[in-house]
Amino acid sequence: MxxxxxxxxxxxxxxxxxxxxxxxxxxxxxxxxxFKPQAFSExxxxxxxxxxxxMDIDIPVLSEELTGxxxxxxxxxxxxxxxxxKIEGSRQLRIxxxxxxxxxxxxxxxxxxxxxxxxxxxxxxxxxxNQNAKRIRTIGLILITMELFLTVGNVVLNSLLxxxxxxxxxxxxxxxxxxxxxxxxxxxIGLMILVIAEVFKQGIAIKEEQELTI
Amino acid sequence: MAIxxxxxxxxxxxxxxSKELAELVGITLANLSILxxxxxxxxxxxxxxxxxxxxxxQPGDILEFKNEKEL
Numbered sequence: 001m002x003x004x005x006x007x008x009x010x011x012x013x014x015x016x017x018x019x020x021x022x023x024x025x026x027x028x029x030x031x032x033x034x035f036k037p038q039a040f041s042e043x044x045x046x047x048x049x050x051x052x053x054x055m056d057i058d059i060p061v062l063s064e065e066l067t068g069x070x071x072x073x074x075x076x077x078x079x080x081x082x083x084x085x086k087i088e089g090s091r092q093l094r095i096x097x098x099x100x101x102x103x104x105x106x107x108x109x110x111x112x113x114x115x116x117x118x119x120x121x122x123x124x125x126x127x128x129x130n131q132n133a134k135r136i137r138t139i140g141l142i143l144i145t146m147e148l149f150l151t152v153g154n155v156v157l158n159s160l161l162x163x164x165x166x167x168x169x170x171x172x173x174x175x176x177x178x179x180x181x182x183x184x185x186x187x188x189i190g191l192m193i194l195v196i197a198e199v200f201k202q203g204i205a206i207k208e209e210q211e212l213t214i
Numbered sequence: 215m216a217i218x219x220x221x222x223x224x225x226x227x228x229x230x231x232s233k234e235l236a237e238l239v240g241i242t243l244a245n246l247s248i249l250x251x252x253x254x255x256x257x258x259x260x261x262x263x264x265x266x267x268x269x270x271x272q273p274g275d276i277l278e279f280k281n282e283k284e285l
Contacts, residue, residue: 212255214245 008123015116022109026102100153107146114139128200128207136197143190218278221250224269238268 114135121127225235236246241261248254262273269276 209255212248212253214241214249214254214257214261 005123008119011119012116012123015112015119018112019109019116022105022112026105029098029101103149104146107142110142111139128204130201130204133197133201133204136193136200140190140193140197143186143193147187147190216280216282218280219249219252219254220276220278221246221265224271224275228269230269235265235268239264 117135118127118132121129121132221235225232232246232250233243236243239246239261249257262276265276266273
């Protein structure tokens with residue numbers, strides 16, 4: 001009992017921290033982009049190198065070009081198949097990645113606030129309510145929409161940058177990744193969460209039936 | 215629902231108060247009022263038995279079926 005309460009308390013603290021941290025992050029980003037755009041990249045590196053200024057570009061390379069070995073793995077051979085480059089600095093890129101970052105942070109914010117609601121209702125001792133089923137469903141739906149949005153965004157950005165980014169001989173296959181590695185492939189997880197929400201809903205129905213049996 | 219609970223009528227006939235019945239049957243007053251207002255989804259046979267015993271009546275005196283389609 002004590003341990004359960006402790007876990008809930010820690011979860012509540014962390015989630016509250018994340019919730020306001022997300023707001024603060026967007027506010028700081030906005031302030032800097034409005035008042036002092038020059039300082040933008042330096043600040044963003046301090047906050048989180050993935051948010052706000054950078055984009056990754058994956059470039060497939062021929063396997064013969066870059067190989068290496070490590071002493072402690074006897075006779076193991078490494079082959080580099082993808083180079084990861086970071087691009088930063090240009091104004092357009094900054095604006096694009098700012099909006100991507102705001103998008104991701106707001107998704108994070110919504111998910112965290114839903115989770116916070118869940119934790120609070122568990123703490124109150126009545127988690128099996130329709131509102132919680134809705135919360136879980138929201139999380140699942142958001143993850144799925146986010147994945148779709150990011151996929152579309154990546155495709156659009158790739159087609160936009162295809163003609164304008166040139167790496168010698170490798171233009172055609174360069175893949176641009178808009179700095180969303182942490183949130184990659186959430187589609188299946190979203191689907192799983194949706195299924196869990198349905199299970200939860202049926203649980204609520206059973207619980208209501210049980211409560212209204214006299 | 216098409217099943218109507220006539221506990222009020224039976225209580226009045228026996229000149230018994232809800233609180234008294236709840237005590238006799240061994241359920242809370244809140245649950246008894248859920249039963250009376252028709253919010254209940256099911257009644258345990260054991261509860262029904264206790265109510266019938268306390269009120270000295272048959273289940274048919276408490277429960278009634280009205281076809282909603284005819285209304």
